[in-house]
Amino acid sequence: MNLIFICYDKEVEHSVKIKNLSVTLGGHLKVLKNINLELPISKTIGFIGPSGAGKTTLIRAIVGSLKINSGEISVFDMPAGSRVLREHVSYMTQELSVYPDLTVKENLKYFITMAGQSRKMSRDILVEVLSLVDMTSKSDSLVSDLSSGQKQRVSLAVALIGSPKLMVLDEPTVGLDPVLREKLWNLFAKLSKQGTTLIISSHSMDEAERCDDLVLVRDGELLAHSSPKELLRTTGTKTLEESFLKLVGDKE
Amino acid sequence: MNIRKTFATSKRVLSQLSHDRRTLALIFIVPPVLLSILKYVFQGEPRFFGTIAPMLLGIFPMIMMFLITSIVTLRERSSGTLDRLMTMPISKTDFIFGYAIAFCLLGFVQALISGGVMLGLLHVAVLGGTIPTMVVAVLAAFLGTSLGLFTSAFARSEFQAVQFLPAFIFPQLLVCGLFVARAEMAKPLQLFADLMPLTYSVDAMKQVTINLSWTSILTRDLIVVACFAIVALILGSATIRRQE
Numbered sequence: 001m002n003l004i005f006i007c008y009d010k011e012v013e014h015s016v017k018i019k020n021l022s023v024t025l026g027g028h029l030k031v032l033k034n035i036n037l038e039l040p041i042s043k044t045i046g047f048i049g050p051s052g053a054g055k056t057t058l059i060r061a062i063v064g065s066l067k068i069n070s071g072e073i074s075v076f077d078m079p080a081g082s083r084v085l086r087e088h089v090s091y092m093t094q095e096l097s098v099y100p101d102l103t104v105k106e107n108l109k110y111f112i113t114m115a116g117q118s119r120k121m122s123r124d125i126l127v128e129v130l131s132l133v134d135m136t137s138k139s140d141s142l143v144s145d146l147s148s149g150q151k152q153r154v155s156l157a158v159a160l161i162g163s164p165k166l167m168v169l170d171e172p173t174v175g176l177d178p179v180l181r182e183k184l185w186n187l188f189a190k191l192s193k194q195g196t197t198l199i200i201s202s203h204s205m206d207e208a209e210r211c212d213d214l215v216l217v218r219d220g221e222l223l224a225h226s227s228p229k230e231l232l233r234t235t236g237t238k239t240l241e242e243s244f245l246k247l248v249g250d251k252e
Numbered sequence: 253m254n255i256r257k258t259f260a261t262s263k264r265v266l267s268q269l270s271h272d273r274r275t276l277a278l279i280f281i282v283p284p285v286l287l288s289i290l291k292y293v294f295q296g297e298p299r300f301f302g303t304i305a306p307m308l309l310g311i312f313p314m315i316m317m318f319l320i321t322s323i324v325t326l327r328e329r330s331s332g333t334l335d336r337l338m339t340m341p342i343s344k345t346d347f348i349f350g351y352a353i354a355f356c357l358l359g360f361v362q363a364l365i366s367g368g369v370m371l372g373l374l375h376v377a378v379l380g381g382t383i384p385t386m387v388v389a390v391l392a393a394f395l396g397t398s399l400g401l402f403t404s405a406f407a408r409s410e411f412q413a414v415q416f417l418p419a420f421i422f423p424q425l426l427v428c429g430l431f432v433a434r435a436e437m438a439k440p441l442q443l444f445a446d447l448m449p450l451t452y453s454v455d456a457m458k459q460v461t462i463n464l465s466w467t468s469i470l471t472r473d474l475i476v477v478a479c480f481a482i483v484a485l486i487l488g489s490a491t492i493r494r495q496e
Contacts, residue, residue: 114341
Protein backbone atom coordinates (compact mmCIF):
# COMPACT_ATOMS: atom_id res chain seq x y z
CA MET A 1 0.00 0.00 0.00
CA ASN A 2 1.29 3.45 -0.83
CA LEU A 3 1.29 5.99 1.97
CA ILE A 4 1.24 9.05 -0.29
CA PHE A 5 -1.97 7.76 -1.76
CA ILE A 6 -3.40 7.20 1.71
CA CYS A 7 -2.40 10.67 2.88
CA TYR A 8 -4.37 12.37 0.18
CA ASP A 9 -7.24 9.93 0.38
CA LYS A 10 -10.29 11.68 1.82
CA GLU A 11 -10.82 8.80 4.22
CA VAL A 12 -7.72 9.74 6.23
CA GLU A 13 -8.94 12.53 8.44
CA HIS A 14 -6.40 12.34 11.19
CA SER A 15 -2.63 12.32 11.24
CA VAL A 16 -2.55 10.49 14.59
CA LYS A 17 -5.22 8.52 16.41
CA ILE A 18 -4.63 7.32 19.95
CA LYS A 19 -7.00 4.98 21.77
CA ASN A 20 -6.78 4.11 25.47
CA LEU A 21 -3.01 4.53 25.60
CA SER A 22 -1.38 3.82 28.94
CA VAL A 23 2.37 3.52 29.39
CA THR A 24 4.10 2.15 32.45
CA LEU A 25 7.87 2.46 32.67
CA GLY A 26 10.11 0.31 34.86
CA GLY A 27 7.17 -1.92 35.79
CA HIS A 28 5.52 0.53 38.20
CA LEU A 29 5.78 4.17 37.04
CA LYS A 30 2.61 5.08 35.15
CA VAL A 31 3.78 7.77 32.72
CA LEU A 32 0.66 7.97 30.53
CA LYS A 33 -2.87 7.24 31.74
CA ASN A 34 -5.58 6.27 29.29
CA ILE A 35 -4.90 8.86 26.57
CA ASN A 36 -7.42 9.24 23.76
CA LEU A 37 -6.62 11.68 20.95
CA GLU A 38 -7.34 12.42 17.32
CA LEU A 39 -4.94 14.89 15.73
CA PRO A 40 -5.67 16.78 12.49
CA ILE A 41 -3.63 16.80 9.27
CA SER A 42 -1.50 19.73 8.00
CA LYS A 43 -1.64 21.63 11.28
CA THR A 44 0.85 22.66 13.93
CA ILE A 45 -0.09 20.77 17.07
CA GLY A 46 1.47 21.75 20.39
CA PHE A 47 1.98 19.19 23.11
CA ILE A 48 2.05 21.49 26.10
CA GLY A 49 2.75 20.63 29.69
CA PRO A 50 5.32 21.00 32.46
CA SER A 51 8.53 18.93 32.58
CA GLY A 52 7.72 15.34 33.50
CA ALA A 53 4.15 15.58 32.22
CA GLY A 54 4.65 12.67 29.80
CA LYS A 55 5.06 14.65 26.56
CA THR A 56 8.25 12.86 25.49
CA THR A 57 6.78 9.44 26.27
CA LEU A 58 3.72 10.30 24.19
CA ILE A 59 5.94 11.49 21.35
CA ARG A 60 8.14 8.38 21.50
CA ALA A 61 5.03 6.20 21.34
CA ILE A 62 3.80 8.09 18.26
CA VAL A 63 7.08 7.76 16.34
CA GLY A 64 7.39 4.11 17.30
CA SER A 65 10.58 4.22 19.34
CA LEU A 66 8.74 3.16 22.50
CA LYS A 67 7.06 -0.21 22.69
CA ILE A 68 3.55 0.18 24.05
CA ASN A 69 1.73 -2.56 25.91
CA SER A 70 -1.72 -1.04 26.33
CA GLY A 71 -3.86 0.86 23.84
CA GLU A 72 -3.53 1.63 20.15
CA ILE A 73 -1.78 4.33 18.12
CA SER A 74 -2.17 4.83 14.41
CA VAL A 75 -0.40 7.35 12.21
CA PHE A 76 -2.10 8.09 8.88
CA ASP A 77 -4.29 5.09 9.65
CA MET A 78 -1.36 2.72 10.05
CA PRO A 79 0.03 1.27 13.26
CA ALA A 80 2.64 3.64 14.75
CA GLY A 81 6.18 2.57 13.91
CA SER A 82 5.11 0.68 10.76
CA ARG A 83 7.89 0.19 8.26
CA VAL A 84 6.12 2.22 5.56
CA LEU A 85 5.65 5.18 7.93
CA ARG A 86 9.37 5.55 8.55
CA GLU A 87 9.86 7.32 5.21
CA HIS A 88 7.17 9.86 6.03
CA VAL A 89 7.63 10.60 9.72
CA SER A 90 10.62 12.47 11.08
CA TYR A 91 11.62 12.81 14.71
CA MET A 92 13.77 15.35 16.50
CA THR A 93 14.55 14.10 20.00
CA GLN A 94 15.00 16.34 23.01
CA GLU A 95 18.68 15.39 23.11
CA LEU A 96 21.02 16.66 20.41
CA SER A 97 20.62 13.44 18.35
CA VAL A 98 23.35 14.28 15.84
CA TYR A 99 27.01 13.26 16.01
CA PRO A 100 29.13 15.97 17.68
CA ASP A 101 32.37 14.50 16.30
CA LEU A 102 31.25 14.86 12.67
CA THR A 103 30.88 18.00 10.60
CA VAL A 104 27.43 19.39 9.85
CA LYS A 105 27.73 18.16 6.26
CA GLU A 106 28.89 14.67 7.29
CA ASN A 107 25.95 14.39 9.70
CA LEU A 108 23.42 15.42 7.10
CA LYS A 109 24.89 13.21 4.37
CA TYR A 110 24.69 10.21 6.69
CA PHE A 111 21.09 10.87 7.71
CA ILE A 112 20.11 11.54 4.08
CA THR A 113 21.39 8.06 3.18
CA MET A 114 19.64 6.55 6.20
CA ALA A 115 16.41 8.27 5.16
CA GLY A 116 16.59 6.24 1.96
CA GLN A 117 17.19 9.16 -0.40
CA SER A 118 18.98 8.39 -3.66
CA ARG A 119 22.58 9.46 -4.28
CA LYS A 120 21.31 11.69 -7.09
CA MET A 121 18.98 13.61 -4.75
CA SER A 122 21.46 13.70 -1.88
CA ARG A 123 23.21 16.94 -2.85
CA ASP A 124 20.01 18.87 -3.53
CA ILE A 125 18.53 17.78 -0.20
CA LEU A 126 21.72 18.76 1.60
CA VAL A 127 21.68 22.26 0.08
CA GLU A 128 17.96 22.65 0.75
CA VAL A 129 17.94 21.64 4.44
CA LEU A 130 21.10 23.63 5.18
CA SER A 131 19.50 26.73 3.75
CA LEU A 132 16.17 26.11 5.56
CA VAL A 133 17.92 26.19 8.93
CA ASP A 134 20.36 28.90 7.82
CA MET A 135 23.47 26.79 8.38
CA THR A 136 25.06 26.78 4.92
CA SER A 137 28.08 28.77 6.06
CA LYS A 138 28.75 26.30 8.89
CA SER A 139 28.48 23.11 6.83
CA ASP A 140 32.14 22.18 7.27
CA SER A 141 32.25 22.88 11.02
CA LEU A 142 32.35 20.10 13.56
CA VAL A 143 29.04 19.99 15.42
CA SER A 144 30.93 20.00 18.74
CA ASP A 145 32.36 23.42 17.82
CA LEU A 146 28.92 25.00 17.29
CA SER A 147 26.82 26.96 19.78
CA SER A 148 23.84 25.20 21.33
CA GLY A 149 21.43 27.09 19.08
CA GLN A 150 23.36 26.05 15.98
CA LYS A 151 23.41 22.43 17.19
CA GLN A 152 19.62 22.56 17.58
CA ARG A 153 19.36 23.80 14.01
CA VAL A 154 21.51 20.91 12.71
CA SER A 155 19.24 18.51 14.55
CA LEU A 156 16.21 20.22 13.01
CA ALA A 157 17.83 20.00 9.56
CA VAL A 158 17.96 16.21 9.97
CA ALA A 159 14.24 16.19 10.76
CA LEU A 160 13.57 18.14 7.54
CA ILE A 161 15.26 15.56 5.29
CA GLY A 162 12.97 14.08 2.66
CA SER A 163 10.03 16.46 3.21
CA PRO A 164 8.25 14.27 5.77
CA LYS A 165 4.46 14.31 6.03
CA LEU A 166 4.63 14.31 9.83
CA MET A 167 7.37 16.02 11.82
CA VAL A 168 7.55 15.25 15.52
CA LEU A 169 9.77 17.74 17.32
CA ASP A 170 10.49 17.33 21.01
CA GLU A 171 11.17 20.78 22.51
CA PRO A 172 12.92 22.10 19.37
CA THR A 173 13.20 25.67 20.61
CA VAL A 174 14.34 25.11 24.18
CA GLY A 175 17.38 27.24 25.03
CA LEU A 176 17.24 29.28 21.82
CA ASP A 177 17.38 33.06 21.71
CA PRO A 178 14.14 34.92 20.84
CA VAL A 179 15.28 35.85 17.30
CA LEU A 180 16.11 32.29 16.38
CA ARG A 181 12.94 31.02 18.02
CA GLU A 182 10.92 33.45 15.90
CA LYS A 183 12.69 32.23 12.75
CA LEU A 184 11.97 28.61 13.56
CA TRP A 185 8.29 29.24 14.31
CA ASN A 186 8.01 31.01 10.96
CA LEU A 187 9.55 27.96 9.32
CA PHE A 188 7.09 25.66 11.13
CA ALA A 189 4.17 27.83 9.93
CA LYS A 190 5.49 27.67 6.36
CA LEU A 191 5.86 23.88 6.50
CA SER A 192 2.36 23.52 7.91
CA LYS A 193 0.95 25.65 5.09
CA GLN A 194 2.72 23.37 2.60
CA GLY A 195 0.86 20.38 4.05
CA THR A 196 3.20 19.03 6.72
CA THR A 197 1.71 18.05 10.05
CA LEU A 198 3.90 19.19 12.93
CA ILE A 199 3.75 17.93 16.50
CA ILE A 200 5.82 20.21 18.67
CA SER A 201 6.27 19.71 22.38
CA SER A 202 6.98 22.63 24.66
CA HIS A 203 6.59 23.66 28.26
CA SER A 204 6.35 27.31 27.30
CA MET A 205 2.87 28.82 27.14
CA ASP A 206 3.88 31.68 24.82
CA GLU A 207 4.76 29.07 22.19
CA ALA A 208 1.35 27.45 22.63
CA GLU A 209 -0.26 30.52 21.09
CA ARG A 210 1.49 29.83 17.81
CA CYS A 211 -0.08 26.38 17.40
CA ASP A 212 -3.29 25.57 15.52
CA ASP A 213 -4.18 22.85 17.96
CA LEU A 214 -3.19 22.25 21.58
CA VAL A 215 -2.85 19.07 23.58
CA LEU A 216 -2.43 19.91 27.27
CA VAL A 217 -0.84 17.18 29.36
CA ARG A 218 -0.09 16.95 33.06
CA ASP A 219 1.00 13.99 35.21
CA GLY A 220 0.44 11.62 32.29
CA GLU A 221 -3.17 12.69 31.82
CA LEU A 222 -4.79 14.58 28.98
CA LEU A 223 -6.18 17.86 30.36
CA ALA A 224 -7.56 19.25 27.11
CA HIS A 225 -7.37 19.09 23.34
CA SER A 226 -8.61 22.06 21.34
CA SER A 227 -7.54 25.16 19.46
CA PRO A 228 -6.07 28.03 21.53
CA LYS A 229 -9.17 30.19 20.89
CA GLU A 230 -11.53 27.43 21.90
CA LEU A 231 -9.51 26.76 25.03
CA LEU A 232 -9.75 30.42 26.09
CA ARG A 233 -13.47 30.40 25.42
CA THR A 234 -14.28 27.19 27.29
CA THR A 235 -12.19 28.07 30.32
CA GLY A 236 -13.30 31.73 30.31
CA THR A 237 -9.73 32.95 30.71
CA LYS A 238 -7.66 35.62 28.99
CA THR A 239 -4.37 33.79 28.55
CA LEU A 240 -3.41 30.21 27.80
CA GLU A 241 -1.40 30.09 31.00
CA GLU A 242 -4.54 30.94 32.98
CA SER A 243 -6.45 28.29 31.00
CA PHE A 244 -3.86 25.69 31.89
CA LEU A 245 -3.93 26.65 35.57
CA LYS A 246 -7.74 26.59 35.60
CA LEU A 247 -7.80 23.12 34.04
CA VAL A 248 -5.28 21.90 36.60
CA GLY A 249 -7.38 23.44 39.41
CA ASP A 250 -10.57 21.84 38.09
CA LYS A 251 -8.86 18.46 37.90
CA GLU A 252 -7.64 18.70 41.48
CA MET B 253 19.57 -5.43 5.05
CA ASN B 254 20.59 -2.54 2.80
CA ILE B 255 24.25 -2.61 1.76
CA ARG B 256 24.38 1.15 1.06
CA LYS B 257 23.07 1.99 4.52
CA THR B 258 25.32 -0.58 6.19
CA PHE B 259 28.43 0.85 4.53
CA ALA B 260 27.24 4.40 5.22
CA THR B 261 27.12 3.46 8.91
CA SER B 262 30.64 1.97 8.74
CA LYS B 263 31.89 5.08 6.98
CA ARG B 264 30.24 7.32 9.55
CA VAL B 265 31.77 5.40 12.48
CA LEU B 266 35.22 5.57 10.85
CA SER B 267 34.77 9.30 10.10
CA GLN B 268 33.93 9.91 13.76
CA LEU B 269 37.13 8.15 14.78
CA SER B 270 39.16 9.98 12.14
CA HIS B 271 38.25 13.23 13.91
CA ASP B 272 39.54 11.74 17.17
CA ARG B 273 43.25 11.25 16.48
CA ARG B 274 44.09 10.51 20.10
CA THR B 275 41.83 7.46 20.13
CA LEU B 276 43.27 6.29 16.81
CA ALA B 277 46.77 6.62 18.22
CA LEU B 278 45.75 4.60 21.27
CA ILE B 279 44.25 1.86 19.09
CA PHE B 280 47.24 1.56 16.77
CA ILE B 281 50.22 2.46 18.91
CA VAL B 282 49.47 0.98 22.34
CA PRO B 283 49.47 -2.74 21.31
CA PRO B 284 52.90 -2.70 19.60
CA VAL B 285 54.33 -0.63 22.45
CA LEU B 286 53.01 -3.15 25.00
CA LEU B 287 54.42 -6.04 22.95
CA SER B 288 57.80 -4.31 22.83
CA ILE B 289 57.79 -3.75 26.60
CA LEU B 290 56.88 -7.41 27.16
CA LYS B 291 59.82 -8.52 25.05
CA TYR B 292 62.16 -6.79 27.48
CA VAL B 293 60.16 -7.96 30.52
CA PHE B 294 60.83 -11.54 29.40
CA GLN B 295 64.37 -10.83 28.27
CA GLY B 296 65.64 -13.86 30.19
CA GLU B 297 62.90 -16.13 28.79
CA PRO B 298 62.64 -15.38 25.06
CA ARG B 299 60.78 -18.66 24.39
CA PHE B 300 57.99 -17.66 26.77
CA PHE B 301 57.68 -14.30 25.05
CA GLY B 302 57.57 -16.11 21.70
CA THR B 303 54.60 -18.11 22.99
CA ILE B 304 52.50 -15.35 24.51
CA ALA B 305 53.14 -12.54 22.00
CA PRO B 306 51.02 -14.08 19.21
CA MET B 307 48.28 -14.87 21.73
CA LEU B 308 48.24 -11.22 22.74
CA LEU B 309 47.77 -10.34 19.09
CA GLY B 310 44.45 -12.18 19.35
CA ILE B 311 43.55 -10.52 22.65
CA PHE B 312 44.32 -6.84 21.96
CA PRO B 313 41.77 -6.38 19.14
CA MET B 314 39.08 -8.04 21.22
CA ILE B 315 39.66 -5.92 24.32
CA MET B 316 40.04 -2.63 22.46
CA MET B 317 37.07 -3.12 20.17
CA PHE B 318 34.97 -4.24 23.15
CA LEU B 319 35.81 -1.05 25.02
CA ILE B 320 35.38 1.33 22.10
CA THR B 321 32.20 -0.28 20.78
CA SER B 322 30.51 -0.38 24.16
CA ILE B 323 31.23 3.30 24.78
CA VAL B 324 30.37 4.47 21.26
CA THR B 325 27.12 2.46 21.25
CA LEU B 326 26.22 3.72 24.70
CA ARG B 327 26.64 7.25 23.36
CA GLU B 328 24.31 6.37 20.47
CA ARG B 329 21.74 5.20 22.98
CA SER B 330 22.04 8.17 25.35
CA SER B 331 22.45 11.00 22.81
CA GLY B 332 19.19 10.24 20.99
CA THR B 333 20.85 9.29 17.67
CA LEU B 334 19.84 5.64 18.01
CA ASP B 335 16.25 6.64 18.83
CA ARG B 336 16.23 8.87 15.77
CA LEU B 337 17.77 6.22 13.51
CA MET B 338 15.22 3.65 14.64
CA THR B 339 12.40 5.90 13.41
CA MET B 340 14.04 6.03 9.96
CA PRO B 341 13.71 3.43 7.20
CA ILE B 342 16.71 1.37 8.29
CA SER B 343 16.89 -2.11 9.73
CA LYS B 344 18.70 -2.96 12.93
CA THR B 345 21.07 -5.13 10.88
CA ASP B 346 22.15 -2.10 8.80
CA PHE B 347 23.16 -0.40 12.02
CA ILE B 348 24.75 -3.39 13.74
CA PHE B 349 26.67 -4.72 10.76
CA GLY B 350 27.78 -1.18 9.93
CA TYR B 351 29.47 -1.09 13.31
CA ALA B 352 30.85 -4.62 12.95
CA ILE B 353 32.45 -3.84 9.57
CA ALA B 354 34.00 -0.58 10.79
CA PHE B 355 35.56 -2.13 13.87
CA CYS B 356 36.72 -5.28 12.05
CA LEU B 357 38.52 -2.96 9.66
CA LEU B 358 40.12 -1.15 12.59
CA GLY B 359 41.03 -4.52 14.11
CA PHE B 360 42.64 -5.51 10.82
CA VAL B 361 44.78 -2.36 10.66
CA GLN B 362 45.67 -2.77 14.33
CA ALA B 363 46.71 -6.40 13.71
CA LEU B 364 48.73 -5.33 10.64
CA ILE B 365 50.70 -2.82 12.69
CA SER B 366 51.12 -5.00 15.78
CA GLY B 367 51.80 -8.09 13.67
CA GLY B 368 54.35 -6.17 11.61
CA VAL B 369 56.17 -5.04 14.75
CA MET B 370 55.97 -8.51 16.31
CA LEU B 371 57.22 -10.41 13.28
CA GLY B 372 59.58 -7.80 11.86
CA LEU B 373 61.10 -5.98 14.82
CA LEU B 374 60.57 -8.35 17.74
CA HIS B 375 61.46 -11.44 15.67
CA VAL B 376 58.63 -13.66 16.92
CA ALA B 377 58.09 -16.73 14.77
CA VAL B 378 54.55 -17.57 13.66
CA LEU B 379 54.73 -20.77 11.67
CA GLY B 380 51.25 -20.45 10.17
CA GLY B 381 52.08 -17.23 8.35
CA THR B 382 50.57 -13.78 8.00
CA ILE B 383 47.13 -14.50 6.49
CA PRO B 384 45.87 -16.92 9.21
CA THR B 385 47.26 -14.51 11.84
CA MET B 386 45.22 -11.68 10.33
CA VAL B 387 42.10 -13.85 10.08
CA VAL B 388 42.30 -14.69 13.79
CA ALA B 389 42.94 -11.05 14.77
CA VAL B 390 40.02 -9.75 12.67
CA LEU B 391 37.68 -12.37 14.13
CA ALA B 392 38.84 -11.33 17.61
CA ALA B 393 37.97 -7.73 16.73
CA PHE B 394 34.57 -8.92 15.45
CA LEU B 395 34.00 -10.74 18.74
CA GLY B 396 34.98 -7.68 20.80
CA THR B 397 32.67 -5.47 18.72
CA SER B 398 29.72 -7.83 19.09
CA LEU B 399 30.18 -8.23 22.84
CA GLY B 400 30.57 -4.45 23.19
CA LEU B 401 27.34 -3.83 21.26
CA PHE B 402 25.50 -6.29 23.45
CA THR B 403 26.83 -5.25 26.85
CA SER B 404 26.35 -1.53 26.15
CA ALA B 405 22.61 -2.12 26.57
CA PHE B 406 23.18 -2.83 30.26
CA ALA B 407 25.28 0.25 31.00
CA ARG B 408 23.67 3.50 32.06
CA SER B 409 26.89 5.52 31.88
CA GLU B 410 30.31 5.41 30.26
CA PHE B 411 31.75 4.69 33.70
CA GLN B 412 29.65 1.53 33.93
CA ALA B 413 30.56 0.54 30.37
CA VAL B 414 34.25 0.68 31.27
CA GLN B 415 33.58 -1.47 34.37
CA PHE B 416 32.23 -4.20 32.11
CA LEU B 417 35.80 -4.84 30.97
CA PRO B 418 36.92 -6.29 34.33
CA ALA B 419 33.50 -7.90 34.77
CA PHE B 420 33.16 -9.65 31.39
CA ILE B 421 36.60 -9.79 29.81
CA PHE B 422 39.13 -10.15 32.63
CA PRO B 423 37.71 -13.48 33.91
CA GLN B 424 38.02 -14.81 30.35
CA LEU B 425 41.55 -13.46 30.15
CA LEU B 426 42.56 -15.27 33.34
CA VAL B 427 41.35 -18.68 32.20
CA CYS B 428 42.01 -18.54 28.44
CA GLY B 429 45.41 -20.21 28.70
CA LEU B 430 47.53 -17.09 28.39
CA PHE B 431 49.13 -17.34 31.84
CA VAL B 432 48.76 -21.06 32.62
CA ALA B 433 47.90 -23.95 30.32
CA ARG B 434 44.20 -24.73 30.70
CA ALA B 435 44.91 -28.40 31.50
CA GLU B 436 46.78 -27.30 34.63
CA MET B 437 43.87 -25.28 36.02
CA ALA B 438 41.22 -26.50 38.47
CA LYS B 439 38.47 -28.50 36.75
CA PRO B 440 35.66 -25.93 37.27
CA LEU B 441 37.86 -23.26 35.70
CA GLN B 442 38.57 -25.52 32.74
CA LEU B 443 34.84 -25.94 32.23
CA PHE B 444 34.34 -22.19 32.55
CA ALA B 445 37.14 -21.60 30.01
CA ASP B 446 35.48 -24.04 27.60
CA LEU B 447 32.36 -21.88 27.61
CA MET B 448 34.14 -18.57 27.00
CA PRO B 449 34.79 -17.17 23.51
CA LEU B 450 38.19 -15.65 24.30
CA THR B 451 39.52 -19.18 25.00
CA TYR B 452 38.90 -20.12 21.36
CA SER B 453 40.32 -16.88 20.03
CA VAL B 454 43.56 -17.42 21.98
CA ASP B 455 43.59 -21.11 21.07
CA ALA B 456 43.26 -20.20 17.39
CA MET B 457 46.29 -17.95 17.63
CA LYS B 458 48.22 -20.76 19.34
CA GLN B 459 47.33 -23.06 16.44
CA VAL B 460 48.61 -20.50 13.94
CA THR B 461 51.81 -20.05 15.92
CA ILE B 462 52.78 -23.74 16.19
CA ASN B 463 51.47 -25.26 12.97
CA LEU B 464 52.81 -24.71 9.48
CA SER B 465 49.48 -25.55 7.88
CA TRP B 466 45.83 -24.76 8.58
CA THR B 467 44.54 -27.33 11.11
CA SER B 468 41.03 -28.63 11.79
CA ILE B 469 41.31 -27.31 15.37
CA LEU B 470 41.98 -23.85 13.96
CA THR B 471 38.85 -24.12 11.82
CA ARG B 472 36.84 -25.27 14.85
CA ASP B 473 38.18 -22.40 16.97
CA LEU B 474 37.36 -19.81 14.33
CA ILE B 475 33.85 -21.18 13.85
CA VAL B 476 33.25 -21.07 17.61
CA VAL B 477 34.48 -17.46 17.82
CA ALA B 478 32.35 -16.45 14.82
CA CYS B 479 29.28 -18.16 16.33
CA PHE B 480 29.78 -16.38 19.66
CA ALA B 481 30.13 -13.07 17.83
CA ILE B 482 27.01 -13.62 15.72
CA VAL B 483 24.95 -14.66 18.77
CA ALA B 484 26.15 -11.53 20.62
CA LEU B 485 25.18 -9.42 17.58
CA ILE B 486 21.70 -10.95 17.52
CA LEU B 487 21.32 -10.36 21.26
CA GLY B 488 22.64 -6.82 20.81
CA SER B 489 20.09 -6.27 18.07
CA ALA B 490 17.31 -7.47 20.41
CA THR B 491 18.29 -4.80 22.94
CA ILE B 492 17.44 -2.08 20.38
CA ARG B 493 13.71 -1.65 20.76
CA ARG B 494 11.11 -0.15 18.52
CA GLN B 495 7.53 -0.84 17.45
CA GLU B 496 7.40 -2.91 14.28
